[in-house]
Amino acid sequence: MPAAVPDLLLPQDPALCPGGAMSAPHLRQLLHAGLPERGRHKAAGWFGQTDFLLTRSHVDEDQDSYRDALFITVWRQWDFWLALPEAPPPATPLARAWARLRGREAPAAAPADDSPLECRFRRPGGSWLALDDAAPSEARQACLEGWQGVLRYWRLAEGQRRAGRxxxxxxxxxxxxxxxxxxxxxxxxxxxxxxxxxxxxxxxxxxxxxxxxxxxxxxxxxxxxxxxxxxxxxxxxxxxxxxxxxxxxxxxxxxxxxxxxxxxxxxxxxxxxxxxxxxxxxxxxLQDPPESADGPPALPRTPPFAAHESDAEVFGPALMVLSHDWQAAGRAHATVVRQLWAAQPEGGPPPLADPRGLHAAAVLQLARAVHGQADADLSRRFHHRFAFASRAYAGRATGPAVRALRWQDDGTLLAWTQRCWHISADGLRIAPANEALPADAAPHASVHGTAVHGDAQGNLRGLAGNGSVLWQHHVGGGAVLCLAAGPGDSLAVGTAGGALALLRRSSGPDPHQYGTSRYAEARRILFWADADAPLAW
Structure with missing residues (x-):
């Protein structure tokens, strides 16, 4: 969403009170704009430190009488009352007699358009005085400014109505x-x-x-x-x-x-x-949530764990609460991004703050503790309970860049940053390798007949044969530099910010990630410059 609404969405109706003079015809136009329904007697509004009330002639339930008028109040400074002149009684005795015979009031004749407004002013708590040439200049100026503000309010309202809102x-x-x-x-x-x-x-x-x-x-x-x-x-x-x-x-x-x-x-x-x-x-x-000053709760136990043990037993109540908040925030945020993508298919994810940023530092510390255990079962459980949040860690994605990728026949992967790394098939074990940098790295690949392209914002797009966008997936971590289709329905993605995402095809979009594709993140490997060693998330 833009930070400011375009002017074309804020048309004003120039036909309402042309010239802007404080006159009886213009007050009638304001009354009609603010109270178009005859059964509605009041319309209130405010702007800044000024509020106003438009009233039609009526007697309310408290037996208070109102005229066709406009009240304007400048908070703690001035009250103004601008009213149409009262309508005169019927002009002839015959008209008055006919009205009495029928048991109703005679219709009042409308005052002439050139009749002056009745204008009064007062200080808060003071007496009403005539707002005429003898009134203080500051009162006349404040009334004029309030009048112009009310005109702008209803010109904008009428402009919206005429433009279809x-x-x-x-x-x-x-x-x-x-x-x-x-x-x-x-x-x-x-x-x-x-x-x-x-x-x-x-x-x-x-x-x-x-x-x-x-x-x-x-x-x-x-x-x-x-x-x-x-x-x-x-x-x-x-x-x-x-x-x-x-x-x-x-x-x-x-x-x-x-x-x-x-x-x-x-x-x-x-x-x-x-x-x-x-x-x-x-x-x-667009606000960036502050990072939590507290570290994560400690892992209550260390591996190995029995296969029948639940995540609640492995992580304990404190980490399960943290997981619940983390995953709920991720799902809510991803839903919003998918809605905005549906409205603008060619755009990238909007620059919305990720609510997981509050716990980002704590969860990263927990991820390092889990990785240090080198236990596949614990790592799988952690990945399931704490999906990687690319936007929450965008500030840390400073490289070194993942410049090339190549799958091996045994399902392992080679990734080149400043050196070559050998990554196990489950993505958990990462070790240096002695391989030369290939020359065929590119930010595009073909996966089961679908062309997949990466862009400078960290987005993947699946394209149909005619070039139309079939799906999108935000990897994050800087520009996408290389793609490699792997065994089965897997896809490896390397970015300029030092991220390697391992994606697997699933039954639908990953509920915790920004994407409309059927790819879910199976592993994220981070080659960040501020870390001593790669981290498998």
């Missing part, structure tokens, strides 16, 4: 329950400003009730600098069975202008709020 369509495509779940797995907390957000902004995962799913709150300051807590506004995104017509299916979107305000449903006409929500959501997705 493209921004709402983008909101529905971007905010999905799966994407929210993946994002709330990230350790994003208030106090850590969003990088790339709008001004000062923060993200916080919350759980409104212990039995509720996790939700996301996005906060931002509505005034520059300062310590005033009242300048903190919020959007809240929560899972819901019924999102309503103004919200993405499966989600509830609410907002508030200040921390003490009650959360309200985000209106469908709040275009600037939807735009800002999309930008803040994108900024939250």
């Amino acid at each position: 493209p921004l709402r369509a983008l909101l529905h495509a971007t905010l999905t329950p799966e994407r929210l779940e993946a994002l709330t797995l990230l350790p994003v907390f208030a106090g850590q400003p969003l990088q790339g957000g709008e001004g000062q902004a923060w993200a916080q995962r919350i759980q409104p009730h212990p039995r509720d799913p996790r939700a996301l709150r996005l906060d931002w300051r509505t005034a520059p600098d300062g310590e005033d807590a009242d300048c903190l506004a919020s959007y809240q995104i929560e899972p819901a069975e019924h999102g309503g017509t103004a919200h993405p299916p499966g989600l509830r979107l609410r907002y508030r202008q200040r921390p003490d305000d009650a959360l309200q449903p985000l209106p469908g006409d709040a275009v600037e709020h939807m735009n800002r929500l999309l930008r803040l959501f994108a900024a939250a997705e």
Whole structure:
């Protein structure tokens, strides 16, 4: 998703209040735009530190009377009231008598279009005064700025309506329950400003009730600098069975202008709020989660293990909890990437933060401990419980590059980095070998008649005969430098960042990896520059 919504998705309706003058005809147009249904009497909204209320003439349940008017409040500074002139009574006695005979009020004549607005102002808690030429200049200027802000609000709303609501369509495509779940797995907390957000902004995962799913709150300051807590506004995104017509299916979107305000449903006409929500959501997705300062729980036992023993018995409760969090985050994140790939088949994986980054350092330490045991059963169990997370380790993929690959007749593999390595058929034993670098390494191969190509972003694509993309698979670890089709349905992939991925065909996409292919990762061998020896994951 782009960090900013293209301007073409934010059209304004220039026919609404052309010229922008504060006049009775323009207020009538605003009332019609904000209250197109005759049964709707009020429409409220806000922007920055200003809120407004449009009202039609009516008497509410508390017997309070309202005029066709616009209220504008600039927080702690000004209140303004702009009203249409009251309609005069019927012009003739005959019309009034006929109305009384029929037991109803006579229809009021509409005031002339050139009738002036009734404009008043006050300081908070003060008395209402006429907003005329004798009013303070700062009051007249603040009212004009508030009026222009309300015009922009409804011009954007009308522009969306006339264009078929493209921004709402983008909101529905971007905010999905799966994407929210993946994002709330990230350790994003208030106090850590969003990088790339709008001004000062923060993200916080919350759980409104212990039995509720996790939700996301996005906060931002509505005034520059300062310590005033009242300048903190919020959007809240929560899972819901019924999102309503103004919200993405499966989600509830609410907002508030200040921390003490009650959360309200985000209106469908709040275009600037939807735009800002999309930008803040994108900024939250791009945050790199901090690495955990704690190391992993120690392996409670060492090999060998009996074949009948479960993973829970081998790893113990603490590591099983870590595994559950790691795998759940991987599945949620991979689901989001596959959804975005389906919408843009030619693109690579979006630059979304991997929620497994929080535990990446601890799990890498655990992987080294498992590798040091040199036990095939323990290694298999670990690989099953902790799928490799290429995006979480992208910063460590600094080489040396895997420059060439060649399968041997016995199912073992030769891999060339700065030297040649001999890799056992199960990928667990890695030893130096004395072989010359071949000259035929290439980032493409043919596997059962399908052309497989690797690119500079670490992606594999299976191509049909006409060049169309059949599937994609993100290996990561830098640019793909070499491919080698192996025994059966296996495929070896070497990257510039020092990664060797051994893939095997399976019944469907690997639920923990970024891909739409039927390849699952059987082993990842890391030749990282900051390690003393290769690591088999």
